[in-house]
Amino acid sequence: MENNDAIPELKPHEHRSGYYSALKTGFQETTTRVQEMHQTIAGWSFQMLRWIPGLDKPARLAQNTHDAIAGGVYTAIREGVGGALTVADWLEPHTVAAINPPASVEPPSRLAVGLRSALNAAVGDHLHHSANPLAITMGFYVGGYPIPLTAEGLSANLPEPSDRLCLFIHGLGCDEHSWRRNAATTAGDAPDPDYGQRLHTELGYTPLYLRYNTGLPIADNGRQLAQQIQHLLAVWPQPVRELAIIGHSMGGLVARSAGQHAADQGLSWLRQTRLIICLGSPHRGAALEKIGHRITKALHRTPITAPLGKIAAARSAGIKNLRYGLRAIDQPGQNPRALPSVALRFIGANLAKNADHPLGHLLGDGLVTLNSATAPALPGDVATVRLGGLHHMALLNEPRVYQQIRQWLADDANVE
Known part of the structure; x- marks a missing residue:
């Protein structure tokens, strides 16, 4: 029986x-x-x-x-x-x-996903190398579930896919839910739409949201993303006319790293990519990680504090990469190359209401200085915008940021 x-x-x-x-x-x-x-x-x-x-x-x-x-x-x-x-x-x-x-x-709660994302930020490389189930596997997510990259998986999760895609990439310790962190209104009301939903309604883009292990080296995530996009476009139900990528903080660095890998490997998706938009991305490095590196070195100088230095040094490779930004990841001492046919757009924020206030050169948006977020000194089609009165996480859902994104995408596609 x-x-x-x-x-x-x-x-x-x-x-x-x-x-x-x-x-x-x-x-x-x-x-x-x-x-x-x-x-x-x-x-x-x-x-x-x-x-x-x-x-x-x-x-x-x-x-x-x-x-x-x-x-x-x-x-x-x-x-x-x-x-x-x-x-x-x-x-x-x-x-x-x-x-x-x-x-x-059932899909885990947002709290559980957020806790897992934070843990991946801190020690995600260790989780990955030890095959811990907590290590996040890169993928495109909807409703808390990863989208299978098959024709059936796409049709089940994206009922009306268009030929214009917009990929959103979160930053360190976050996940795809972070794009709606300020979107909720009063209790009982429907949440406001995020950038992706608005771009779908107003410009016809199909939004896609990436989730990935932010504790891995940025270059590793860039290589994974380049292959994921190649696979995505290969199974997309119609020819893709345009791909735009929007990355917040570390997400912007991962997007640019993926573009560099696609250029090196001759991946076809780069030809459909018109814009990479970076919101508060530390292209020249994040001051907080630079300070953390100096503190770690100082702790190692005495036998008594050396154990504390070992604890500090155990932070993930992803966090350590932020000391340099995208520089010195693949080719130490050199700035990344420009991407052919891909326009780069950068938005930086200043805590002060005046976007050009000198405070921005010291604190920027609280985590990334204006100089790092908007002046990477790259050749090619590059444009930058500075906004005042915003902190780092506010860039994820803020009307002025959206209007600038929409303007860039509409101008690029000649949409009125």
Whole structure:
């Protein structure tokens, strides 16, 4: 007789969130860093005691005893908690499968997606290389689901595709929902349309939203995106007349990196690409990451703070890339080349109401300076706009930003 209550057979990582594995790694690494600081401080203390006449041998004996006991305690904590988290990680798929059968799978909440995106920003390269299920796989998303890049998948998720596409690429630690962060109105009202929905209504573009692991190197994401776009256009239900790409912050760098890879590999989609629009992208690097790099170096200069330096240095490759912007990623010391037939448009913001206020050269939009966002010194068809009274995240949904985007797209397509 069939047992309908049996837990279904699971594939590796099926129903496994990956949080226990990530928590185990984070806990064990933090414990190791604390132990290193403890040993360094204790070592200095015992060294000072050995300098006192007559206390050299007793101090050495006390230090050896201390090190043995402390080492055992830290090992017990590290392995004990790590073992418990390993067991929890192993049990999780069976528990989830018993409570929520596979047939009832629903897309995760925006909070869950946001938490996962933030974790990918911090340690996404580690999640990727350790095959953790939390590592985000690049894809085009709608309604919380990835769109299968097949004719059937496109028709099911995009019922009225046009021959003009507009791809939106989010920034560090964000996801496709970030384009609607300010779109909600009062409770009970329908949310305001985002840039993509408005461009669909007013100019006939089909909007597509990318989700990707922002902790990976920008060049790696650029290469992945170049291949994804090539595949997308190959299965699109009609010939694509025009592709526009809009990237916020890191997303603008990923878009430009994808364009460079497409040019190097001779990928056909670059010929349909008319515009790449970057909103607050740190083309010349982000000041915050530059400061973080200096702090990390300073922490490594003393034995006591070196463990803290190791923690700071564990931030993802994606974050570290922001120190340079798009420069020095593929060819250190050189600015990226211009893309043939692709116009570049840059929008930078100033916290001050006056877009040209000197504050913009120091703080810019709070994360990216005006000089980095709007003056990458590139040849070719390049135009920049500066807007005042905006912070970095406001660029995602703001009327003045949309009007500028619409104007560029309408002018480029000769649409009145």
